[in-house]
Amino acid sequence: MSSLAETFAGSHRASGSHDGPLLEVDHVVVQFGGVTAVNEACFTADPGTVTGLIGPNGAGKTTCFNVISGLQKPTRGTVRFQGKDVSSTPVHRRSKRGMGRTFQRLEAFGSLSVRDNVKVAADIHRGVLKGFLPGGHGKNIDALLERVGIAAYADERADSIPTGTARLLELARCLAGDPKLLLLDEPSSGLDETETDAFGDLLRDLAAEGRAILMVEHDMDLVMAVCDVIHVLDFGSIIASGDPATIRRDPAVQKAYLGYSDEDDADAHTVTDLPAVSDDTMVIPAAREGVGS
């Protein structure tokens, strides 16, 4: 209960007691059979900042998330959280230490109501045994739904709400556990323009509370607007890192996204001109070859 109250109080600013970044991905390699999905990826996420992870579909972004949250074992490399190596820590224990994530392919609890989805998360956060006790967190749950902007859907079954709303539900569910690090996998796809703007503000708020946010996102306007740092992945490798302005001008990024790296044309085709690709449809050909061909 108190943790939910803290959600709104922003208690994380002083919590980072160790030196260095909250999350550190160190030379992580993931291979599926002969395919290298992630190749020597190194990046960090710091409290109070929004870090963007972008790149064409199939670049290894979601795989990175799976490695960080523990759903996928890396072939090589380490993941450090709060300075400690968590590479072999089970999924649930990483969550207990303060990681929360959403999924690109929705993982809402379809047969529960939206409110119950968040309640389950709060119960799990309190501990399974305490979950037996009747919960007194009703008000906080509703406040959380309100904050994320899905209070209107509270009583609907989670498999009947629109995709964008379900993504926000996953975010609310995460927040019920009051995570220090938020991993958001394409959180804005399915949202309209107004909703995306509100979502951007919410992200800044969450970061201002002292959380580290790592976000995979295809909506370049959103990424450029809210991210402090952006890492660009292509074929599993990080090809560029920096603030939005730097990334926008980076020739390697132009090449990965647009299929060519003509410096002269780069200004005419800034990354923001890309179609805001959405969801898990097959956009690799469009993103890679669309303009180049």
Place this chain on the structure above:
Amino acid sequence: MSSFLAFTIFGLVSGAAYAIAASGLVLTYSTTRVFNIAHGALGMLLSFVFWDFSVRQGMPTLLALFLVLFVVAPAIGWFLQRFVARGLGDAPVSVSLVVTVAILVATLGLAQQVWPPEARSVQPFFAGTSYEMFGFFITAHQILTIVLSLVVAVGLYVLLNRTRIGTAMRASVDNPELLKLFGGQPERVAALSWAIGTSLAALAGVLLVSTVGLDYFALLLLVINAFAAAILGRLQNLPLTFVGAMSLGLVTSYASGYLPTDGLLNSVRNVVPALFLFAVIVLMPQAQLRIGQVKGIVSAPLPSPFKALSWSGALLLGVALVAGALSEANLLLVGTAATYAIVMLSLVLLTGYGGHVSLAQITFVGVGALAYIKIDSPNLGGLLLAGLVAAGVGALVALPVIRLTGLYLALATLAFAVIMDRMIFQADFAFGFNGSLSAERLSILGYQVDSTAGYVWVMAVFFVLMGLALLVVRAGPLGRMLVALRDSPAACGTLGLDQRWFRVGLFAASAGMAGIAGALYAGLRGTVGAAEFQFFGSFTLLLLAVVFGVTSVTGAALGGVGLMMLPVLQADYPGIAGLFFVVIAVGAILLARDPNGLANQLFRLGRLLDRRFGNRIRERIPVLPVPGGSLGGMREQARAEHDANAAADHSLTTVGLGAGGGAATTSGPDQGPAENKEPAGV
């Protein structure tokens, strides 16, 4: 030394037959993601067909073999894939397992129906021909078996690696949708692999039948050998599968040759394959959490507390009234129904809420009964202890497979059930071989319930209490967690839930409930034996639970009555005993995708009737409460409220445990046909 060689050869020969069966299993699983638990049963059925062709109809052996392997078996396999197993690959394991268990039960029923029990024998191929090797004889049949297993191995290799359709098969493993995009036909590939798989099951059955004998269950159990071998090959790797089959054949053969012929070790030989299966499962590597949303399952609505309590009262009143009027034999039947109903409640928890499948629930009933008798303190404490023992055993079964999910957990329970059935329950320290133990009736707070009528009522009370407890759990935080875990294990993990222990706890709780049912059953019967807890009972239990509705307490009550009626009906109509199995199986196949079962149809009927006649009845009898409304409501206000409910289709208030009354009333009429009969279960 020569005996060692003989055992080795014999082991390799049976290993070769297992390899043939196992490769069929691997082929169907790896192309369609459906684990066909009926694989051995199909081999059994087709061995009977082979007997029918070659012995009864007197066809030439080769013609009979050709017809079985290349006409009948592929036709059955094609039919099953096309009309029964289609689209099951993406279904949750609780659905796909139920469907293949249904195929198993249907196959058994069909075999018993068409070929009623009688002495039959099948001669080995080239009977009488044998060759001397290293000082002992090897028969031509044995050589043939080994040669055929090699032919199958090479044939499958060539098919998968050197032909177009084989490439399509391997592609459909990876991505059937993509295969479709590129002009392949995953459905055709799936049908073909089921046809070939069934043929291989038939071949294995026909090769083994001359040694094993034409026995429904012995051949059916052969599937465990195939499972063990196939799982060693991770259900994908054919060479490893062959290695597994051969080593299993050798171990089984040495066990039968060298184990002492008395004591507990003697019976180990019966369960070597099951032990092997268990060991192989335990050695499986850690399973990754599945990502990818399972579509939420429509659960049966939760009844309001008022509704649940009033129907519980009605059920208890009904049982009390009926119990006073019934003969002793029929009372025992009602008690048996109550036992089954409680066991079905344990499945509501495990399968209905949790999405896991146990193929050993009847075994846990046996464990509970045995513990109750051995603890020998027939009071509430003894009952609770018996439940705890069963829960502990359940946890022990789930613990080794804690890292694995769904299918492997279910297979572990199957191995466990067979081990208990064939070894432990028949041991001297348990019920004894063909033996039985006597149990005393329960005494509650010093008062012993001697009369059968009173005891049956007490059992009904236990059913009601456990049912209400389940509803409370389901409505609370724990119930939400169970549903969440069923809907998305990955999300639960990333929210901080350690599901491994959660699963062990769930499994133990379910086993404990079954154990309490067993303890009550022992007290009811007075004497119980191992024969009442055979592994096969868990199959029919699971199917009936699904047919009547595995998500609701009402479904459990109806299912309990249904399962009790099954042997009664089979005894009444011995001519169509097998058909009953087929009917249940077909029902389960039709209903498997809707786990709410028949109970939900009753809820709908109740809602319909309420909308039609509810108001008129309430006008006549003003004391009747409004559905979901408070007791003190005024009639006018109540009617307005009801109309609002009807308009909004307020399912929660009008449905619920409503059909619990159905359970109470069905148990009445159901006694009718059995009135003058001896109970079949005795």
